[in-house]
Amino acid sequence: MTAPTLSDVETAAELIRPHVRRTPLLRATVDGRPLVLKLEHLQRTGSFKLRGALNALLSGDAPERVVTASGGNHGLGVATAAAILGLPATVYVPTSAPAGKVRRIEATGAEVIRHGAGYAEAAAAALAAARQPGTRHLHAYDDPAVIAGQGTMTVEILSDAPDTDAVVLAVGGGGLAAGAAAALGGRVPVVAVEPEGCPTLHTALAAGEPVDVAVDSGSAAASALGASRVGDLPFALLSSTPTRSVLVSDTELLAARDRLWEEFRLAVEPAAATPFAAWLAGRVDAETPCVVLCGANTDWAPAGN
Template sequence: MTATALHSAVPTTADVTEAAVTIRPYVRRTPLLDAQVDGRRLLLKLEHLQRSGSFKLRGALNAMLTRPRVAHVVTASGGNHGLGVATAASILGLPATVFVPNTVPAGKARRIEATGARLVRHGATYAEAAAAATEAADRPGHCYLHAYDDPAVIAGQGTVAAEVVADVPEVDAIAVSVGGGGLAAGTALAIGPRATVAVEPYDCQCLADALTAGRPVDCQVNSAAASALGATRIGELPFAILQQRPADSVLVTDAELLAARDLLWEHFRIAAEPAAAVPFAAWLAGRVSGRLPCVVICGANTDWTPTHT
């Protein structure tokens, strides 16, 4: 399927509902923790407990299961999407090649290779790895699976928020991390009138920059969370969805997100990667509104030690 064909199909709420049915035999319905921090109540969606260690498995499976079977799947990733694709390919008995930037964390690279997928390091950024992966996929029987600018991937990611709403209908805001925008867009599709809070680090703010410009634009990528949130430009499809269903765009500093990561460990023994702590950082700083908000802890694929011991 061509990029033009993909971009012509903006996913809908019904697509999220269908994706939940499609992927149900293969994914975990991750727990929802009703928690308090300093007397403030919030829900934590523990998506870091998903198979492959992040929500990315959902979108990868939905895309592979809803399209004609191919001989080989190719993708590019900062790590988590690559691991989701590699895990999905292993589940479905497909060979996969994952292109990653040279800066990929060792833990993510090791886990991708452990699935049996071929790992190719290329370039300094996600964009450079994606260009090489797209070229490699341009051969018979191969298919390139985009990390976020793909309707089936977005619909699959939306199943995270759909589970939250099904479990606790009174939730009124869901905060998620933003890289290329697939999770935020899927969340906006899934939660009806509730607020989507799209959180980024100051030095990886492709959605915030796009909203200012009125269109996707290239942005700076330089954050402790860049290995997972390192897209240099918001996806065309996610941006279109987030214009139709506006999200609250929120920014956090690296110091805030690293402190939030450490607090997740101290309070709950949740070993989250920096990118997964981004929405929790926004909540801690009072930038997530709602009487009963939910923060999605979206991934745990890194080897880390707390900032403070």
């Protein structure tokens, strides 16, 4: 597999444009500091995942069916993309997948198969099922077409906020961050934020290669950022471009999620609040960062309610 380039991302942006929302930016000042919020949680399906799924299904030979594995958001993106294109879809999810995310996947008409306690087991089952002829297997983050599609979000950021000097986003398997790196081409750093209980990229950067990590399944963001290993393609992109790795605690990311609601009335899932948590904690070295709020697929109430 070859890592996508800026040209691939720009081609993806044109290809998926009729089917996705150009999500808005919100400029704000918090604690006396300016930032830009990319409201990608307002995307169709409630997360950026639709972008990559659509690009992958539109940019190659048309398959007869699509199979994937997901903790929730990628599965919903793939299922929705398949529905848009009139394709049957099967989504393997771990038994720990949140009920709200599973419900939304099933509502698209896709078949949902619960398999294994974690993402790795579900992914193995999906890969085995994808051996059927005519099937397109869509990896959640280690597929060049998926990564290029995710990078279209950053193209919008650069167009709408050319003064941004860092793109701050959450990392699970690394697809969104890799897409950002491809779109940025080294011009602006990526600040990759992970929960302390799911440090796949942080561990890989320290080791010099992707390695398996022990994921804390009890982490507040594990359902979305609970990959046990960063993807090979994402690692190749992120380790060769300006990337800063930051960790946040569950306490910090939940407080950030609640503050987004209290201050802006923005309702996001815990994983989506990790970049804002890093910025609030002073771990983002930038004058005008763009903090990405990447998803809102959860059933929640702010702490104290």
